Amino acid sequence: MSAPSSAWALELDNVAKGFGTKAAVAGLNLRLEAGQFYALLGANGAGKTTTLRMIAGLLQPDAGSIRVFGHDLAAKPMAAKQQLAFLPDEPMLYGKLRCTEYLEFVAGLWGVDGRTAERKGEDLLRWLDLWDARANYCENLSRGMQQKLTLAGALIHEPKLLILDEPLTGLDAAAARKVKDVLAGLVRDGLTVLFTTHILEVAERMASRIGLIRAGQLIAEGTLDELRQQYGNVHDTLEDLFLSATGPDTDTGAA
Ligand code: ATP
Numbered sequence: 001m002s003a004p005s006s007a008w009a010l011e012l013d014n015v016a017k018g019f020g021t022k023a024a025v026a027g028l029n030l031r032l033e034a035g036q037f038y039a040l041l042g043a044n045g046a047g048k049t050t051t052l053r054m055i056a057g058l059l060q061p062d063a064g065s066i067r068v069f070g071h072d073l074a075a076k077p078m079a080a081k082q083q084l085a086f087l088p089d090e091p092m093l094y095g096k097l098r099c100t101e102y103l104e105f106v107a108g109l110w111g112v113d114g115r116t117a118e119r120k121g122e123d124l125l126r127w128l129d130l131w132d133a134r135a136n137y138c139e140n141l142s143r144g145m146q147q148k149l150t151l152a153g154a155l156i157h158e159p160k161l162l163i164l165d166e167p168l169t170g171l172d173a174a175a176a177r178k179v180k181d182v183l184a185g186l187v188r189d190g191l192t193v194l195f196t197t198h199i200l201e202v203a204e205r206m207a208s209r210i211g212l213i214r215a216g217q218l219i220a221e222g223t224l225d226e227l228r229q230q231y232g233n234v235h236d237t238l239e240d241l242f243l244s245a246t247g248p249d250t251d252t253g254a255a
Contacts, residue, residue: 006070009034009161009192010055015064016216017050024050026216027064032209034069034160037187038194039207041238043246047216048196049089052165055194056086068161082110084161085154089169091146095139099130099149102138103156110157117156124152129178144175151179155186162186164195168202180206204238212245220245 012030016023025047032038042048053059055066057077066073071080093102100121107117125131128148133141141149147170154162167183168176184206187193197203203210204224212220212227220230224238231241 006067007034008032008067009036009069010194011065011067012051012055013065015051015054015061015066017047017054017059017061023216025054025061028213028216028218030211030218032161032192032194034192035187035190036192037183037206037208038192039203039210040194040196040213041198041200041203041210041242041246042196042213046213046246048213049165050216051213052086052163052194052196055163056084057081058086082157083159084163085157085159087151087154087162087164087167089166091143091150093138093141093146093150093153095137097138099125099134099136099138099141102149103153106153107156112157120156120158121152124155127182128152129175144171147171148175148179151182159191161192161194164193166197167195168197168199200238200242210238212242214246 008031010030010032012028015025015028017025028047028051040048040051050059054061055068055073057073057080068080068083071083073080094105097105103121103124104117107121112120122131125134128151130145130148130152133145138146138149147167151167167179171179180202183193209221209223210227211218220227222230227241227245228236231245
């Protein structure tokens, strides 16, 4: 299936999603250029996970449109989803499968042929320091190893857009470094990444572009320097900017 030509890896136009009477995402507009490493930041309850789940096709927007490399997610869900991979904040694995079997299984779901899946799976397992654990059952892996294996599964069909919800949660320093290095390498090779994090230093160091979301809307966006010009001064850290831009936004979770 040929991709419609689009300068954008991801386009969200006026996307909205409510739960009961509460608007979780309220007319969100977002554009990612191919090859961008984009951090979506916001306070608890700002609407980040809801946004990512809609992009991944796990939640249907109430309004608005989402396009992935030009493919409209509602009109052409298969074409759009083939371009992307989503990594939720909790690893989702099949406990009774061994690591290699899990990767074979996921590759099969994407229609990746056996030989390619085996070669790609080995590369990913080695890359993520999981090769020695390849015969272990998923349920016996540590949480950090499970997270890395989920990332390997997300990459097995070579997506062009990777969506990660809090990718570093629960990882020790070595595993976090490994994941950050792998992501940086993939972006250098042309992958587009959209991720959320509450670890602002990670966004500050890794992201080429940062979006701030509040009450389900994008309230500021740019490089760190552009955000400094908009919200603070040259000496401000991302934490200073984040706090001044997002303000108190305590989520009660109440509908
Ligand atoms: P956090 O940083 O705490 O993970 P977030 O920015 O990812 O927050 P969301 O999880 O998208 O925020 O939640 C946005 C709002 O939507 C919150 O008020 C939340 O309580 C509400 N919400 C999210 N999912 C549901 C759901 N399945 N049912 C009802 N309300 C929900």
